[in-house]
Amino acid sequence: MKLPKRTELSEEQEDFLFDASLDKPVLCIGPPGTGKTVLALYRASTLAKKEKKVELIMHSKLLNSYVSRSIKELNLQVESSTWHHWVYSRLWWRANAPFKMPQLEEFLPNFQRASQLIASRKVKHPSRMYWEHLIVDEGQDFPKEFYLFLSLLSADNSVLVGRPTPGLTVFADENQRLEEGRNSTIDEIDGFLGGCEIHNVRRNFRNTAPIAKLAGYFYVGLRTGIPEVPENVKGPKPILRRFETIEQEMQSIVRWLHNNDDCSCGVIVPDRRTQRTVVDSLRRIAGPKGLRVQKYSTGQDAATLEFYQSGCITVICDKSCKGLEFDAVFLPQLQSYRTEGADEDFFRMKMYVMISRAKSFIQMSFSDCATDPKVLEMLPSPEQDLLIWQI
Amino acid sequence: MADLRTSSDSQLSFLDNEGSKTYFFVTNQKNLLSFLSSGMVTPAASQFRYRSDSRDVSSGAIPFWKGGIPQNEKWEAEINDRTCVVVEYSQDHIEMYAGKSTAHLSADLVVVNAPVPISLASSIYMLSEEAIDDFLLRVPGDVAFDRSLFSARQVFPKVSDKIPTEIEVKDISPVIEVIDSFAGGIRGLQSFSDEIGTDLKSVIPAILTFLNVLSPSSLKWSGGTEIKVSASDKVLLTALVPLLNEHKEENGYDPVSFLSCLENLVRDISGSVPEDLVKWFSYAKALVNAEKEVKPLSDQGDIIQRAILLFILRPNLERLQNVRESSIAPGQNVLSLAVFFAGCAVGITRMGAPFKGPFFSYTRYVKTVLDALWNKSNLNARLTKSSSKGRGSSICFEINGEALIESETKQDPVLARVFNQARSLGYEVNYDLERDELVYEAHLEGNSRQLVYIERLSSKKFQGLDVIRFISPCLSLSPSKMRSLKKAHLLDLLLRNDSDDFYCAYALSEKRKALVVEATQIVNTMDDAEFETLLNHVARTAAAYEPGI
Numbered sequence: 037m038k039l040p041k042r043t044e045l046s047e048e049q050e051d052f053l054f055d056a057s058l059d060k061p062v063l064c065i066g067p068p069g070t071g072k073t074v075l076a077l078y079r080a081s082t083l084a085k086k087e088k089k090v091e092l093i094m095h096s097k098l099l100n101s102y103v104s105r106s107i108k109e110l111n112l113q114v115e116s117s118t119w120h121h122w123v124y125s126r127l128w129w130r131a132n133a134p135f136k137m138p139q140l141e142e143f144l145p146n147f148q149r150a151s152q153l154i155a156s157r158k159v160k161h162p163s164r165m166y167w168e169h170l171i172v173d174e175g176q177d178f179p180k181e182f183y184l185f186l187s188l189l190s191a192d193n194s195v196l197v198g199r200p201t202p203g204l205t206v207f208a209d210e211n212q213r214l215e216e217g218r219n220s221t222i223d224e225i226d227g228f229l230g231g232c233e234i235h236n237v238r239r240n241f242r243n244t245a246p247i248a249k250l251a252g253y254f255y256v257g258l259r260t261g262i263p264e265v266p267e268n269v270k271g272p273k274p275i276l277r278r279f280e281t282i283e284q285e286m287q288s289i290v291r292w293l294h295n296n297d298d299c300s301c302g303v304i305v306p307d308r309r310t311q312r313t314v315v316d317s318l319r320r321i322a323g324p325k326g327l328r329v330q331k332y333s334t335g336q337d338a339a340t341l342e343f344y345q346s347g348c349i350t351v352i353c354d355k356s357c358k359g360l361e362f363d364a365v366f367l368p369q370l371q372s373y374r375t376e377g378a379d380e381d382f383f384r385m386k387m388y389v390m391i392s393r394a395k396s397f398i399q400m401s402f403s404d405c406a407t408d409p410k411v412l413e414m415l416p417s418p419e420q421d422l423l424i425w426q427i
Numbered sequence: 428m429a430d431l432r433t434s435s436d437s438q439l440s441f442l443d444n445e446g447s448k449t450y451f452f453v454t455n456q457k458n459l460l461s462f463l464s465s466g467m468v469t470p471a472a473s474q475f476r477y478r479s480d481s482r483d484v485s486s487g488a489i490p491f492w493k494g495g496i497p498q499n500e501k502w503e504a505e506i507n508d509r510t511c512v513v514v515e516y517s518q519d520h521i522e523m524y525a526g527k528s529t530a531h532l533s534a535d536l537v538v539v540n541a542p543v544p545i546s547l548a549s550s551i552y553m554l555s556e557e558a559i560d561d562f563l564l565r566v567p568g569d570v571a572f573d574r575s576l577f578s579a580r581q582v583f584p585k586v587s588d589k590i591p592t593e594i595e596v597k598d599i600s601p602v603i604e605v606i607d608s609f610a611g612g613i614r615g616l617q618s619f620s621d622e623i624g625t626d627l628k629s630v631i632p633a634i635l636t637f638l639n640v641l642s643p644s645s646l647k648w649s650g651g652t653e654i655k656v657s658a659s660d661k662v663l664l665t666a667l668v669p670l671l672n673e674h675k676e677e678n679g680y681d682p683v684s685f686l687s688c689l690e691n692l693v694r695d696i697s698g699s700v701p702e703d704l705v706k707w708f709s710y711a712k713a714l715v716n717a718e719k720e721v722k723p724l725s726d727q728g729d730i731i732q733r734a735i736l737l738f739i740l741r742p743n744l745e746r747l748q749n750v751r752e753s754s755i756a757p758g759q760n761v762l763s764l765a766v767f768f769a770g771c772a773v774g775i776t777r778m779g780a781p782f783k784g785p786f787f788s789y790t791r792y793v794k795t796v797l798d799a800l801w802n803k804s805n806l807n808a809r810l811t812k813s814s815s816k817g818r819g820s821s822i823c824f825e826i827n828g829e830a831l832i833e834s835e836t837k838q839d840p841v842l843a844r845v846f847n848q849a850r851s852l853g854y855e856v857n858y859d860l861e862r863d864e865l866v867y868e869a870h871l872e873g874n875s876r877q878l879v880y881i882e883r884l885s886s887k888k889f890q891g892l893d894v895i896r897f898i899s900p901c902l903s904l905s906p907s908k909m910r911s912l913k914k915a916h917l918l919d920l921l922l923r924n925d926s927d928d929f930y931c932a933y934a935l936s937e938k939r940k941a942l943v944v945e946a947t948q949i950v951n952t953m954d955d956a957e958f959e960t961l962l963n964h965v966a967r968t969a970a971a972y973e974p975g976i
Contacts, residue, residue, distance in 0.1 A: 038745075041569040042460060043475060043677055043777040050476070054457060054510075054565050078567075085564045244679050269679035272715075292717035297753050298746055325754070396679075 039078055039110065046071070046266075052235045053078055058086060062205045063175075063232035065222055069248075069392055070263045071241030072207040073099065076173045077106060079205055080114040088203065089168040090114045093122045095177035099359050101341075103173070119178055131164040144218065147181035151188050154195075162194040167202045175208035180220040183228035204229065239264045242361055244271025247394050250422045254387040262388075271396045276415065278427035279403040282369070286317040288401070289349065289366050293327055297347045302362035304354055304390045308333065310372045315351050322349060332356060354386055357393050365394035370402040371409035383414060447494030448518040449549070450537065451583065453502065454480040456510045456562050459551065463570050463786075465607065465776035466793030467542040468514065470596065473603035475776050481505075486596040488530040488540040491521055497535075497588030506554075506583065509561075513552040513583065520547040526802060531594050535586040540596050542603055544797055546790035552580040569779050571786035602801075607774040608672045609637060610796040613824075613831050615744055615770020617792075618782040620834055622751065622762065624863060627810060627824055627832065629730055629760035630767050632656045633664055634824075637771065638806055640668040646806045659701045660731040666692035667735060671771040674742075682715040682739050689735075707732050711739060726758025727937050733757070734764030744769050744782050759863075799829035839863055841883050841893045841950055845958070852955055854962065856881070869899075869966035877970040879962055880939075884947070893950040897931070897961050899969035900941035909935055916974070931965050944969040 042050065052075055056062045066072050073094075080090045092107075092114055094100055104116045117126065123145055128137040138149040153159050170186070172178070183206075189195045190202050206229070210222045226232050240248045240263035248265045255262050279285040293301045303318070305311045311331055318329045328348040332341055334356045342348055350362070367390060375383065391398060400423075402409050408427070416422040452468065457478045462468050464475065471477045471487035481490050496502055496513070505511055521537060528541035553559045559577045566572060616623070616630060627634075638646050656664070666689055674680075690708050693700050700708065713719040714736070721740065724733045737757050741747050747769055750757060757765065770778070775793060783789045800806070811823045824832040838846070838858055846865055849856040856867045865881035877899055884894040904912075912935075920933040920942075931946035946961045 039568060041777065041779055042464060042567040043569075045567070047476060050457065050460075053567070054562075058561070058564075081568075082564050244681075266679075268677070270681040270684065271679050272681050272683050288717055291720050294754055295714055295717055295721045295740060297755075298741070298749065 039081065040071075040074060046237070046239045046241060048235075048237050048239060049075060049241070052237065053082070056205070056235055057233050058083060058088075059203060061203075061229045061232045062235065063222070063226055063229070064205070064207045064235045064237060065209065066207075066237035067209050067261055067263045069240050069242040070237040072209070072237065073103065073173055074241070075237070076171050076205070076207050077103070077110065077112070080107075080171055081110065081112055083169050083171075083203070084113045090171060091122065091126070091167055091169070092116045092171045092173065093119045094173040095119050096174065096359050099174065102359075119172075119182075123182070127165055131161045132159050135160075144179070145182075147179070147185040151185055154188070154192060157194065159194075162192065163197045165189055165195050166197075166199060169203035169205070172204070172206045172208075175206035175225055176210055176219055176222070178220060179218050180224040180228055183220065183225050187229055206232070240266045240269075242395055243392060244269045244396055246271050246273045246422070247391060247396070247398055250274045250398070250416070251388050251392040253416050253420070253422055254384040254391065256381045256384050256388075273424050274391070274398040274400070274422065275424040275426055276412075277399060277401040278405070279401060282313070282317050282403045283321070285368050285401050285403040286314065286321050288399070289318065289368065290321045290325060290327060292364060292366075292397070292399070293322070293347065293349060294325055296364070297327070299346055299363035301349045301364045301366070302357070302360065302393055303349055303351045303366045303368060304357050304393065305351065305367075305369060306354055306373050308353060310369050311351055311353055314368060318349055318351065354390055358389055361393050361395055363395050364397040364399075365390065367391075367398070367400040368402070370400055370411050371405050373409070373411045375410045375414060380414070387414070447584075450491035450493055450516050450518060450521055451496055452481065452489055452491050452514045452516070453496060453505060454482075454512050454514065455508075456512055456553075459512045459514075459562075460566065460570055461776070462514075462545045463566075463572050466546065466790045467544050467797065468548075469542045469603055470540055470599060472598055473542070473600040484590055485530065485538045486594045488538045488594065488596045489543065490590065491516065491537050491539060492586050493535050493537070495584030495586040497590075498585035499588045502588065507581075509554055509558050511554060513580070514545075514548050515550045515552065516543065516547060517549055523547075524797070524801065528599070528802070530596050531591060533589065536590060538590075538594055538596075540599060542599075542606070542797055542801060544790065544794035546787070546794050548576065551577050553577065554581060555579045569783070571780065571783055571789055573786045604672060604774075606796060606800050607776055608771045609800065610775040610793060611773050611778055612637065612671075612767045612771035613796070614775055614778060614782060614789075614792065615766045615773075616763065617832060617834075618744070618784065619747070619762070619766045623759055623766060624763075626759075626861065627763070627822065629734075630763050631810060632660075632731070633734075633764055633767050635808065636661070636664040637668050637671075638808065638826075640665050645804070646808065649807070649809045656731065657729070659704050660729065662693050662697050662701065663689075663704060663735060664731060665696055667768070668771075671768055674772040676743070676773055676777045680742050682742070683712070685739060685742075686711055686715065707736075711736055715739060721755055723754070723756040724758065724761045725756070726760045730758075730760050731764065733761045734768065737761055737765040738768040738772075741765065742769060743773055745779060795829045795831065799826040799831065803827055839883055841895065842881065845881055845895060845950060845953075848953075848955065848958055849962075852959060854959075867962065867966075869963065869970075871967060871970050875970055877966040879966045879969075881962075892952075894947060895950050895953075896945050896947050897965040898936065898939070898943050898945045899965045900936070900939050900943050901933075901969040901972035902942040902974070904935070904941055906937070906940065909937070909940070929968070930961070931968055942972075944972070 049071055052064060064072060064075060076092060080092055083090045092103065094103065097118055100116055100118050107114050107116055120143060124137050138146040140146045154162060186204060206225055208222060208225060243251065245265055245267055252262060252265065289303060303314060305314055315329060315331050322329050329351065330341055330348060331351045333353060418425045455478060458480055461475050468489060470489060471482045482488065484490065496506055506513065521539060524541045524543045525537065525539040528539060529537055530540045531538035553562065556579045559579060563572065563574065635648055670685065670688055686708065690700060693704060714721050724737050737755060740755065741750055747766055806826055808826050813821055821835045823830050842865055846856055846858050854867060856865050859866050867879045869877045869879055871877055880898045882896055882898065884896055923929065924932045931944050934943055934945050936943045944965050946965050948957065948961055
């Protein structure tokens with residue numbers, strides 16, 4: 037993993053990197069795909085150069101696995117962990133073992149109670165709760181009380197013991213909140229942190245214009261929930277293909293990777309049954325060419341996978357693909373997608389998430405079909421010019 | 428097309444010699460990033476991501492104030508900003524590049540419509556040491572800098588802020604684009620020299636086409652090397668060059684539309700697409716659409732077409748870095764050309780840090796390119812080779828007397844090891860630097876002599892191991908003879924390969940235009956006995972060859 041070059045950064049990303057204060061609380065807001073995690077790594081690198089001890093936390097284990105690997109490859113002096121690990125172990129356990137973090141329910145800390153314990157000096161080593169600079173990615177995924185708790189710790193003398201106010205940078209997207217009760221709005225984060233310096237990133241950083249446009253076709257939420265199409269960023273137009281057999285369909289994937297064996301490739305399927313079929317078929321074809329095929333399902337240990345390794349095909353179910361990105365994404369076996377009785381909005385959002393995983397190339401395909409699969413009716417027509425229909 | 432001649436040659440000493448010999452240009456940190464990236468201060472229209480600065484008042488050309496900063500509230504506020512940057516140059520250096528590219532000249536101000544190398548800046552000032560440190564912390568890794576250039580300064584002498592309301596400025600951005608692109612191509616070759624060697628023969632046609640196509644300046648070539656390029660390849664290169672020059676990394680890349688544009692340009696140049704190129708375009712399209720599988724692009728057949736194909740599949744220097752280990756496994760010449768294309772496509776400003784190199788070396792290089800190309804009515808390109816004592820030789824590629832590539836040819840470390848092993852065993856092996864191979868003349872029974880070549884199979888390592896091949900020609904074969912070999916003859920060779928006392932193999936070598944005997948060996952495990960046995964066995968077998976049919 038390499039941090040993008042200056043010329044690869046958008047103007048607004050460059051503004052963030054040069055204008056955001058290194059000492060005051062900073063909140064960077066943007067929809068998915070605007071490069072917030074890249075900015076988090078860039079900021080971590082800048083702060084580390086300033087000899088700040090930087091800690092980077094996020095909600096998703098998968099994202100943390102990716103970020104940890106990137107930090108290692110970039111040789112950054114930054115510690116990365118999941119939010120749960122940071123709150124329970126790094127923050128509380130270190131300061132107050134053997135007493136556990138009070139909880140409202142499983143995996144939901146009771147920050148109010150924790151604050152009371154600190155205020156009443158019942159925490160054994162409050163100074164151990166100090167951090168120098170904390171970077172929070174996916175900041176909308178955490179409860180608003182967490183931010184209030186951070187504010188309290190930042191001002192508590194028993195935590196600071198003469199040290200400077202700890203730094204805080206939060207990257208968040210209101211549109212991506214997972215659960216209303218457990219998550220925070222931008223206003224709540226800003227309010228609880230006591231007036232952040234706010235920066236916005238809006239431009240799509242991940243996809244080319246043709247992919248962003250196709251993904252946008254399926255998006256059903258508020259338009260503020262998706263990034264602005266990078267109109268000037270060229271790339272191959274997404275393509276829909278028909279194959280006689282699944283072998284031919286899989287061969288097309290393997291051929292693409294053979295010709296681009298320095299790229300990462302994701303194959304997204306609708307269910308585990310299709311995943312098994314696709315993996316078996318791909319392994320038969322890719323193996324002799326020295327290309328790897330791996331599969332990933334939710335719950336699997338992400339650390340065992342090489343998501344971004346070149347010359348490797350990762351086969352995943354649609355439910356597990358959020359947060360991932362690949363140079364090329366293939367959506368084979370379209371005939372396996374159920375459309376009858378399915379909620380159209382739900383299907384469209386699923387398509388949006390799958391398509392937006394692709395950085396530069398996307399191919400949809402089906403095989404072994406006497407008639408066109410029903411799902412094709414949900415795709416943009418050839419006249420809409422968003423997808424090449426090569427069937 | 429850009430004309431490198433923006434005006435006639437520089438006019439020296441046109442600035443007022445009275446008073447201060449120091450000139451100041453007021454800008455900001457984000458523009459400074461662009462100057463550091465490109466290695467030059469340019470007019471606004473030529474700069475990557477221009478952010479409003481003092482060039483706004485001079486139609487985009489660079490206003491240098493003599494001895495100070497203009498005296499008014501606007502400029503006062505400007506230089507008191509944390510992000511303000513003042514770049515100082517000496518009068519001599521401004522004169523060197525401005526020449527007749529001066530858009531305006533008065534006692535206190537010279538407005539320059541030319542690129543000025545950042546390496547010649549005497550100092551780069553910011554408001555305070557804190558502002559400098561804060562800026563340098565934030566500079567992305569691909570932008571090189573050196574702390575010693577920066578100084579803190581708040582107070583500057585005041586000069587008159589008089590500036591004409593309308594300054595007429597010629598757009599020089601097409602020229603700067605050509606220079607940026609060309610500099611990128613050459614820097615790419617420099618940075619890949621370990622992989623591609625220093626033999627520039629294969630790249631010279633592309634370099635000359637680049638200069639010819641993009642500049643009607645008269646180009647003279649005195650390389651001493653005869654450059655043969657087929658008519659189709661000439662058309663292909665001529666069509667490719669403007670596409671490389673126009674390419675902007677931030678605008679993404681679509682191989683399908685790139686090929687279409689290339690095909691259209693070929694059609695425009697030659698009226699129709701030549702027949703051999705029709706086939707090539709069809710093959711290239713099938714590859715980018717993954718309808719066909721790419722085969723290794725070795726140094727055989729049409730090098731230029733193969734290199735363009737490689738560039739289309741791997742269009743930037745980062746993607747070419749490990750390509751020799753990939754399924755494409757290009758030959759050295761194919762890779763060299765593709766590196767030049769990719770370097771031109773990315774250009775010097777957008778090039779990544781590993782290719783640019785350290786700040787001073789990089790910015791000196793940019794100055795050299797500007798000295799070679801900026802404001803020149805003639806381009807004299809030259810390639811010289813000289814052999815040095817010992818085992819090396821050096822090459823120098825220069826334009827208008829400015830050396831753009833200077834390098835010593837180095838021995839391949841694996842072959843060097845084999846060379847030393849052979850010499851220590853008393854074998855008079857020679858290192859052919861030009862062909863990057865070892866040559867040994869075996870003296871056999873009956874006063875016969877047999878040449879054995881030892882080459883490194885460098886396209887791919889075998890499970891991380893280095894592999895060499897001993898090769899000895901036994902029958903010369905022209906390409907047409909090779910194609911017309913009879914099945915019976917080939918079967919005879921295959922049967923001989925199966926003999927129990929045969930530790931090598933017959934093969935047809937396109938490179939040597941011969942039937943050869945060859946044996947492959949892993950170097951990492953090769954002891955002296957293995958070396959001697961293989962060397963002698965290959966020589967004797969080749970010498971003893973008699974056609975069976």
